[in-house]
Amino acid sequence: MTTRPSELGLLPLPSPGVGGPLSPQTPSTPGTPGFRSLNPLSSKVTAVLSTSFADTDFRDALQLLDERGVVNNPETRRRLRLDLQKELIDSNGDIISQFGKVAEQLRRIGTTIGKLNASFAEMKTEIAAANSATGDVLKEASSLVTQRRQVETKQRLLKSVNDHFLLSEDEVALLTLSSEPVDEAFFDVLSKAKKISQDCELLLGFENQTLGLEIMEQTTKYINLAFQKLYRWIQREFKTLNLENPQMGTSIRHALRVLAERPSLFQSCLDYFAEAREHILSDAFHTALTGESPSGKPDPSVKPIELAAHDLLRYVGDMLAWMHSAAVGEREALEVFFVSDGGEIAAGLQAGRENEVWRLADDEDSAQTQEFDAVAALNELVDRDMSGAVRVLRQRVEQVVQTNEETILAYKLANLLNFYRETFNRLLGPKAVLAEALGNLESEAMRQFRSLMRDHIAALQGDFQHTPADLGLPDFLRDALDQLAAIMKTYDTSLSSSLDREADFQPILTEALDPFLSGCENIGKSVPNPDDFIFLINCYEAARDSLSRYEFAQNKTANLQTKIDEEARKLVESQYTFFRTESGLDGLMESLLPLTDSPADIAKVKTLEAAKPSALTKASQMLDDFLPSALMDAMENLNKLLDARLARNLTEEAAERFCTDFEHVEEMLILADEVAEEEADEDAVDDIVRLRALFPRTSGEIRVLLS
Structure with a gap:
């Protein structure tokens, strides 16, 4: 509810001295004095009316009046200001009363704070006295705590150093004592020792190098003893190693990979192994040849190769087949040591060569610094293993080659040796002892073949002087071709x-x-x-x-x-000459063939001796006698030629050449007759001797008879 200002009595009333209140009975006009006395009221009204209800203070005042429940009546309007002033005074009195209570509390707080300050000062004095009395003890305790921490740190450091840089007694025993087995524990301890040796380089970087030098010297001694133990263990294992067992243990393979870090010991082991395998394979080859062990004990499970010694080719072939089988088996067995672990062995050898500094200064050992080739090392080891058996093989094969007296067998032996030489070239390489031995044996077999062939030819020198009656192949050529x-x-x-x-x-x-x-x-x-x-x-x-x-x-x-x-x-x-001679045309053809169809040559025809009527008549008669059996007689000349088809072709070629020459003879005789008729008088034409009349045969007839 909004109360208008006029209802609250806010409008000032005119004072009584001015003339009293306005009434309807006293209107005022602009010209009257009363009009002028109403101007302030009008101004007030105007001011009130012009007041904006949007003003915040005005709205708050109205809201306050509404909350107080003021009744709009003249009494209320007259006492409103007084009531408000009274409430204000009462409120101020309450505030003063409350502030008095606050002041009383503040006085009490001040008293308490004073007591606290006195207690604090007393405690401060006592604490200072206590600190003065216990200061030395606390300083000593702090120093002891610090020392304790340092000792604990040093203990942990010492324990770490001992664990990392020192080997325990059990570990040292495992590395050095031959009674301890070579197993994974041994290799683990050896790896730890090698790592200690490497890490000692860090200790050498400090000013005090005594600890690093002592640990490195001690560890190096243990490592060397461990490699010596490993070297002896591998040698013992090689004595009992069964290469035919496909499930060989991995311990010896691991041992070889580790031993490769000592190239000298590694090579010594390989030499020992090669020597042992050489004896084993030599004995096995002897047993395969004779059926008896080197001690003379028969082996019933072996069929001796020497049983086929009467068949030299089979005998040599069986020996070479055994060598090939042994080499392949040896290579397959040793592949597990070199090919599968070749990279690790190569790395170990390289590391070992780098440690053995003296090798770098030795020019004679420069070849050993080359990169390790697992396949080449494998082939070399297999070749060395087979060297003992190769010596026996070379002796046996040389004996066979030198005692053989058959030419074909000598060549077959050389060819067999060539086959196996190529096989071993691919298996072990061309520089292998086995391949070179077979190459020498092959050369020896070829020399024997040539020698036997030359001896055979020398023995046939008498046969080289006799011609077979049928002109066929001589026996020595037929045997040679076979x-x-x-x-x-x-x-x-x-x-x-x-x-x-x-x-x-x-x-x-x-x-x-x-x-x-x-x-x-x-x-x-x-x-x-x-x-x-x-x-x-x-x-x-x-x-x-x-x-x-x-x-x-x-x-x-x-x-x-x-x-x-x-x-x-x-x-x-020869056949062509036979045709010309036997036909009686040799003289005529010899005279006419050089001539051409030029007038000068045609004029010479009748002057030739072979073209005289008597000679032509005789030649014509001989030709007639020759032609019926000419081809058969010519074929008879070649009846000893083994190739009948070739004989026929050669005879036909000679006959074709004879027919071609006869055509030229015929043409020259015809041309000579035509020239003679042209040069003769009409009355003497009938008296001309025509050559064609004396020699009537035509080239067509000759071709038919000789076809």
């Missing part, structure tokens, strides 16, 4: 290291074929034509047919074909 066929078949199935197998086989042909062909050529020199041509073609074709089945003899086959073609040309020439 022998060569066996050699080529053996070589074809062999493993040749040469990329050019043909060049590799050429020396064999030089020894096994060329001398026999040379013997045939020497025989042919004593035989009249055309038998010498036929004989050589028969020999060359037989050799060519034997070689043509193999790719590695293609060059030699081509050379033989060239010789056959050369001798065939000679036979064609």
Whole structure:
């Protein structure tokens, strides 16, 4: 509820001295004096009316009046100011009363604070006296506490140093005493000792190096004793090591990897192992050869290789097969030591070489500083293991090669040795003792082959002087080709290291074929034509047919074909000469063939002796007698040529050449008759002697009869 200001009596009333209150009976006008006396009221009203209800103080005053429940009546309006002033005075009195109580409390607090200050001063005095009395004791106690902490720290440090840089008595015993086993505990302690030695380098970095030097010296001594113990243990293990057991323990492999850090001891172990394995394999090879152990005790489980000694090729093959089987087994067994752990062994050897400083200054040992090759080391060790058996093998094979007297067997032995040499080259490398030994044996077998071949040729020198009656292959050539066929078949199935197998086989042909062909050529020199041509073609074709089945003899086959073609040309020439001679046309062809169809040459025809009527008549008669059996007679000349097809082709080629020449003769005779008719008078044409009348045969007839 909003109360208007006029209802609260806030408007001032006019004083009585001014004329009394306004009434409706006393209106005022602007011109009257009363109008002027109302101006202040009007101003008040105007001011009140102009007051904004948005004013905060005004709204608070109205709200306060509402809360007090003031009744709007004249009495209330007259006492409102007085009531308000009274309430204000009462409130101020209450405040003064409350402040009096506060002051009383503050006086009490001040008294209490004074007492506290006095107590504090008294306590401060007592504490100062106590501090003065106990100061030395506290300082000594603090010093003792500090010392205790330092001692505890040193104890922990000492314990850490002892645990890290010192080996216990049990650990030292495990490293140095041979009665203690070499197991994982041993390798763990050895690793700890090596780490202590490495960490001692940190101690050497301090000013006081005594501790680091003493620990390093002691630890190094223990490490050296441990490696000596490991070295002796590996040697004992090698004595009883069974390489045929695929489940070999990992302890010896681990031991070898660790021992690699001492290259000298590692190499010594390998030498010891190689020597032991060499004796074992030598004894095993002896047992395989004889069926008895080196002590003479028979071994019923072994079938002696010497039982096949009568068959030299099988005997050598069985020995080489045993060597190959032993080398492969040895290599597979040793792969677990080198190939699978090759990286760790290489790292160990490298570390060991770096520690052995004196090796770096030794030029003779510079090769040992090279990087470790696990495969090469494996091959070298296997080769050394096999060296004892290789010596026995070389003696046996040399004996076989030197006592053999068969040419083919000598070559087969050489080829067999070549096969195994290539096999061992791939298995162990070309520098292996086994591969080199087989290479020397192969060379020895080839020398024996050449020697036997030359002895065989020398024994056949008498046969090189006799020509077969049928102009066929001589026995020595037939035997040589059979022998060569066996050699080529053996070589074809062999493993040749040469990329050019043909060049590799050429020396064999030089020894096994060329001398026999040379013997045939020497025989042919004593035989009249055309038998010498036929004989050589028969020999060359037989050799060519034997070689043509193999790719590695293609060059030699081509050379033989060239010789056959050369001798065939000679036979064609011989057949052609036969046609000219037996037909009676040799003189006529010899006279007419050089002439051409020029007028000068045509004019010479009738002047030639061979073109005289009597000569032409005789030649024509001989030709008629020759033609019916000419081809058969010509073929009869080549009936000893083994290749009937070649004989027919050569005869046809010679006949074709004869027919071609006959066409020229016929043409020259026709041209000569035509020129004679042109030059003769009309009355004498009938009296001309026509050459074609005396020599009527045509080239077409000749071709038909000789086809």
